[in-house]
Amino acid sequence: MINQGDFDESLFDEKAREKLKLKLEQSLNQLSAQIIKLRSKYGEMVARSKEYFEEVVQALMNGDENRASIYAEEIAEIRRLAGIVIKTQLVLEQVKLRLETILEISDVLGLLIPLISLVAEVEDEVRGVAPEAAESLRELASCIEDFTSISGAGEEVIQVPKELDAEALKILEEAQKKAAERVKNAFPDVPKLSEEEKLVYSYISASDEELDLKRCARELGLDEDQIRDVLRRLEQKGLIQLVG
Incomplete structure (x- = not known):
């Protein structure tokens, strides 16, 4: 005892x-x-x-x-x-x-x-x-x-x-x-993607080349600032890694 x-x-x-x-x-x-x-x-x-x-x-x-x-x-x-x-x-x-x-x-x-x-x-x-x-x-x-x-x-x-x-x-x-x-x-949080985030992420995933911001904005019908904002959010959610 x-x-x-x-x-x-x-x-x-x-x-x-x-x-x-x-x-x-x-x-x-x-x-x-x-x-x-x-x-x-x-x-x-x-x-x-x-x-x-x-x-x-x-x-x-x-x-x-x-x-x-x-x-x-x-x-x-x-x-x-x-x-x-x-x-x-x-x-x-x-x-x-x-x-x-x-x-x-x-x-x-x-x-x-x-x-x-x-x-x-x-x-x-x-x-x-x-x-x-x-x-x-x-x-x-x-x-x-x-x-x-x-x-x-x-x-x-x-x-x-x-x-x-x-x-x-x-x-x-x-x-x-x-x-x-x-x-x-x-363990990253499970992401919830907006329509813009889905659009940009699909675009990135479909390409093996380095992202061309101007071309991406033009083809997706968004302006470059919108693309930059989406990229930052995707990085915060652990889906991409921005370089530079």
Whole structure:
């Protein structure tokens, strides 16, 4: 049982410490592998989202609003899941750093306890998108919990300072914030195009040559200032990239 209060590391004998160290090393290896997998999964999600983004644009150009909506909904779902994946990755990286610190400085075992709070907060959420990562977290939590019984503490109650629980919450909040920022930057908003934007984008897409502003304006029946304004809006929506 883990309550608030003062953490007493004297409860842990040397044999228990060695057993814990071995388990933590195993957990560290598992977490490292899961972090690599999560990075790969996130990259796949970003790539798939970009493909669907192009499908949305093409559907809008063809006037197929229903098809565009279908792909837009898929992008929204991928974005939601990607947020969970990147948050999990960030939390695992924090846990990994904590384990490395504990293994280097064996007399700070109190640093283990906040990890239980981290696991409890993210485990269920993670299981839906990365079950192997969730299982690694569960095994780590079990390792920490079991340690209290193999340490020779008997029925003693391990007391944990309130600031340690607060630290776990802070890590989660920071991970959530960073995850939201990364997802926002990696996943463009689904575009909604005006008739002028559709017209100009279709014109650009149909040509392999560098855009001739005067010619474009003449052929589309718009003035050059209108074309410039449309080009800026298309760039803001992530559809084109202006050079120079």
